Amino acid sequence: MAEPATNLSRLRDVVPTLLILAALAATPMVALAIGDPFIVKVATRVVIFAIAAVALNFVVGYGGLVSLCHAGFFGIGGYVVGILAWHDFNAEPLWFMSGTSDLAISLPAAILLSAMIATIVGAISLRTSGPYFLMITLAFNQMFYYGAIALQKYGGDDGLQIMSTITLGPLDVSNRYRFFYLALAVLALTLLLVGRFVDSRFGMVLRASSKNETRVIAVGVDPWLYRLAAFVVSAVLTAVAGALLAAGQQFISPVDMGWDRSGDLVVMAVLGGVGVVWGPAIGAAAFVVLELVLSSWTTHWQFVFGLLIVLIVVSLRGGLADLAQTLFARRSGEAKHG
């Protein structure tokens, strides 16, 4: 690949990424200006699902592995934060450690646990590929889901309410605005991290093995380990998103890790565009806002939504990111799809 092309494509990634982050960073000011704090709540939700969708896209878009168990990891992250906070609130030790409402401890704990589980799940699931992988991850998602329901002590079916105040080190992040910027910082880090991975040798092997596995093996590289690493990274980032959701809404429930939520995450990624790192972030924003708007119109919004998904798959192959790029390219007179 020629050097200028790489620079240009990098620019194509950097500019939209910065635009997305800037637009999100401005939303609390908009909320303050028009006096509608609800906007911040929506924006926080957008940011959290953007983290998860960008993370999921690392395996879906670049690894060609359609995982349907990411809602499970999302929930695992949420439950780690929730359960630690529960033990903190009830002053009851959890095995050897005491509970905590400090994200500086519970986030690393969520990362550690999700990494361990993802390693096991990935090692088993990645022995298969394509549709088998999809079905197996779907089954694993249900396993996590029922696992969460089995946590009778922590609410079971009803979910787990976080009663204590969530902090980050000495910082109280229960403030809605402060929490939003915390989540936004995590999204920025996620975009940076996934972008670096995609451009690295690791990302190159991952992309190559999704395009032509036989060749990668023939070159002397075993794709399995790379896929497993990508799967674990992606799962961990998704768990972080789930941890933030639990901390932000002070609540986590099995509903947040149902298989349909895994499907939602895939829809977000595809809606935004799986070909670019920042695509799923737009997809998450579009998804959350669309869900909100449609559900305010009609209680049967899922009908419209389902048809929309079908329509998008049929017509919008590259997602919103591709649409934006095509429009931009056309305007600047550059024949991208000529």
Added chain:
Amino acid sequence: MTLSLITEQLLNGVQLGVMLFLMSAGLTLVFGIMNFINLTHGSLYMIGAFAGAATQAATGSFLLAMLVAPLVAAAAGLALETTLLRRFYGRDHLDQVLVTFGSILALNEATRMIFGLTPLRMNLPPALSGHVDIAGIPYPTFRLAILITGLIVAGLLYLVIMRTRIGMWVRAGASNRPIASAMGVNVPLVFAALFGAGAALAGLAGVMAGPILSVQVGMGEPILILALVVTVIGGVGSIRGALVAALLVGVVDTLGRVLLTPALGSMAIFVMMAAILAFRPKGLFPAHG
């Protein structure tokens, strides 16, 4: 835990297994031939159940409901296949998941629009509402009837697939579509028929589940996921594998829920699946070489 309880739960497990086989038969063969993951199969099950419940509510006849349900499900399945799903056989799995996922949302909501939020109840005909004695255990007649009906249908299906010419075409298509096509099998036609038949079986399973579970929106997805597990364990495209795996999953799931807590028991089959796949990634009886 007494012996009679275990026997009863074993029977329940076999009964669930038989129903799962009816669900997975269509799923596994459709997948085997077209390499297409049809997540809407659970919706067809739901459509069958609702069609059955509506028929019974209108006519009062359970037998008629049993006949109408598979027909409606087959019609819905064929409509879905010819108008939408057919375009996606050549596409990648991501698109297939999305299009069927979107269809599930739309179908579920459409059902909710027509029938409302309250679950429908199906009543048992008097002849089936009692109990029969099996080795000294009173067992619900209806569950026994399901078990027997399921076994008969499963047996017939097995014979058709394994012993007839049409079944040979289906198996040929499932194990190698291009070669089967080259040898003169009209794969698209066989496939359309198969899709319809699979949908009918899903509808039948749905209406038979009606009196046991309540008929409600979203009833299709849990059974779909179990059927996917059956398909994966049995080996995609293998009818024999589906039969063995369906019974295995049915029994393990039922016993798991009784011996452990319901939620933990529901995890048991997924653990089993993981264990089997760790050693045999292609399932117990893979159809593709």
